Amino acid sequence: MAPKITLHYWTLPSRGEFIRFILYNKNIEFNEVNYTFDDIPAIKANEALFPMGQVPTIVLENGDQIFQSHAIVRYLANEYDLYGKTNMDKAIIDQVLDTLKEIEEKCRESMLFSKGEDQQQKYKILFGDTAPRALRFTEKCLKRNNNGKGYLVGESLSIGDIALAVAIESLTLLYNKDYRNVMDDFPLLMDLNKKVREAPGIKEYLQKRGQQAKYPPFPVPE
Numbered sequence: 419m420a421p422k423i424t425l426h427y428w429t430l431p432s433r434g435e436f437i438r439f440i441l442y443n444k445n446i447e448f449n450e451v452n453y454t455f456d457d458i459p460a461i462k463a464n465e466a467l468f469p470m471g472q473v474p475t476i477v478l479e480n481g482d483q484i485f486q487s488h489a490i491v492r493y494l495a496n497e498y499d500l501y502g503k504t505n506m507d508k509a510i511i512d513q514v515l516d517t518l519k520e521i522e523e524k525c526r527e528s529m530l531f532s533k534g535e536d537q538q539q540k541y542k543i544l545f546g547d548t549a550p551r552a553l554r555f556t557e558k559c560l561k562r563n564n565n566g567k568g569y570l571v572g573e574s575l576s577i578g579d580i581a582l583a584v585a586i587e588s589l590t591l592l593y594n595k596d597y598r599n600v601m602d603d604f605p606l607l608m609d610l611n612k613k614v615r616e617a618p619g620i621k622e623y624l625q626k627r628g629q630q631a632k633y634p635p636f637p638v639p640e
């Protein structure tokens with residue numbers, strides 16, 4: 419019997435990790451079809467499965483397909499009760515998702531595809547401005563719910579909480595002696611991060627995968 423969901427993605431964490439965290443947390447049976455950078459021409463050629471020539475796409479048991487990572491995440495959240503209870507819960511989660519996406523984008527840009535002075539400049543913007551801003555906003559939302567002691571919305575885990583844990587993973591990859599740990603200013607967010615990483619399914623996945631997501635060296639444009 420086909421698994422409930424097939425995830426088409428690189429073996430890498432990146433945009434796929436958010437989806438994997440949800441699938442593991444909700445104990446959804448899934449398999450992966452993994453690609454390497456050598457497959458990019460084939461991915462571009464397969465417009466039926468990859469409309470924009472990019473991964474990820476998921477395929478459901480009935481053959482329905484969804485691409486765009488946040489469309490996938492929102493679909494899963496709606497299906498498996500990870501999207502709060504009210505429209506305002508959803509709006510809070512959406513704001514946090516889109517805000518933290520800025521961190522993710524800047525991490526990818528600076529860490530994977532830049533080098534030298536350009537990279538240092540990008541790190542400076544990321545650590546000096548983008549990340550603290552995004553985290554301040556996320557913390558403000560968290561504090562409004564149960565004084566920041568619980569979850570982003572309501573009384574249980576949502577994709578807003580998972581988005582935070584995924585963004586912190588990306589930032590953690592960049593910590594080194596030259597950069598102050600940007601998370602030091604956000605102990606409440608770190609508590610929430612811990613809660614997500616110890617959530618059912620995610621905890622076991624991280625034990626299997628390793629506590630820190632790993633990337634191979636990436637080709638950097640000249």
Ligand SMILES: N[C@@H](CCC(=O)N[C@@H](CS)C(=O)NCC(=O)O)C(=O)O
Binds near residue numbers: 458472473474487488
């Ligand atoms: N907005 C899309 C962006 C997808 C995207 O950029 N995917 C990358 C991999 S993480 C990709 O396929 N890159 C290959 C390319 O663009 O040629 C999403 O969030 O799913």
